[in-house]
Amino acid sequence: QVQLQQSGPGLVKPSQTLSLTCAISGDSVSSNSATWNWIRQSPSRGLEWLGRTYYRSKWFNDYAVSVKGRITVNPDTSKNQFSLQLNSVTPEDTAVYYCTNMDVWGRGTTVTVSS
Amino acid sequence: QSVLTQPPSASGTPGQRVTISCSGSRSNIGGNTVNWYQQLPGTAPKVLIYNNNQRPSGVPDRFSGSKSGTSASLAISGLQSEDEADYYCAAWDASLNGWVFGGGTRLTVL
Numbered sequence: 001q002v003q004l005q006q007s008g009p010g011l012v013k014p015s016q017t018l019s020l021t022c023a024i025s026g027d028s029v030s031s032n033s034a035t036w037n038w039i040r041q042s043p044s045r046g047l048e049w050l051g052r053t054y055y056r057s058k059w060f061n062d063y064a065v066s067v068k069g070r071i072t073v074n075p076d077t078s079k080n081q082f083s084l085q086l087n088s089v090t091p092e093d094t095a096v097y098y099c100t101n102m103d104v105w106g107r108g109t110t111v112t113v114s115s
Numbered sequence: 116q117s118v119l120t121q122p123p124s125a126s127g128t129p130g131q132r133v134t135i136s137c138s139g140s141r142s143n144i145g146g147n148t149v150n151w152y153q154q155l156p157g158t159a160p161k162v163l164i165y166n167n168n169q170r171p172s173g174v175p176d177r178f179s180g181s182k183s184g185t186s187a188s189l190a191i192s193g194l195q196s197e198d199e200a201d202y203y204c205a206a207w208d209a210s211l212n213g214w215v216f217g218g219g220t221r222l223t224v225l
Contacts, residue, residue, distance in 0.1 A: 049214035064213050105159040
């Protein structure tokens with residue numbers, strides 16, 4: 001079955017870049033049927049979808065309006081994983097970040113934005 | 116303010132049947148399928164229902180989902196103490212071009 005293993009730092013300074021990685025087992029990041037998403041959860045915003053990458057003969061990305069311009073979700077076919085980069089973070093970006101194919105979820109990474 | 120609307124709380128006694136509603140619009144529930152997730156404290160959400168009414172293997176048949184127009188419902192029959200959790204609905208929104216979620220319903224088993 002599909003499993004998702006998240007990695008990345010739990011503390012990021014304001015104005016810097018948040019970077020997380022999600023390693024996939026049991027499926028391929030290049031699957032023609034799956035989408036690979038990043039979602040965050042905070043008490044103030046609830047569950048908030050951030051963006052996704054997926055392959056349908058070529059690579060596609062979709063991003064939430066709330067973070068567009070600051071976010072990049074990239075596949076890494078050599079390592080069968082995908083990543084999240086969120087630039088220019090502020091304390092409002094403090095949340096638990098999850099990777100998911102909308103069925104299976106990673107365990108979550110608590111990210112705090114603080115100096 | 117969440118795009119999908121759920122009641123903030125629900126409750127029932129063991130053995131009872133409880134229903135949680137999720138209201139949206141034509142751009143999300145009205146035109147796409149609905150997923151339901153269960154989240155226990157300190158854990159990641161777990162899919163209970165996908166494609167409106169399909170259960171992944173391992174999810175008890177006490178959990179069922181339905182959809183009508185721009186609304187969806189999750190029903191839990193034979194309520195058990197371990198069902199105490201937060202429940203979220205989700206759907207793809209064609210106007211926003213992204214997934215949208217309900218604000219969550221906290222289920223208490225009395």
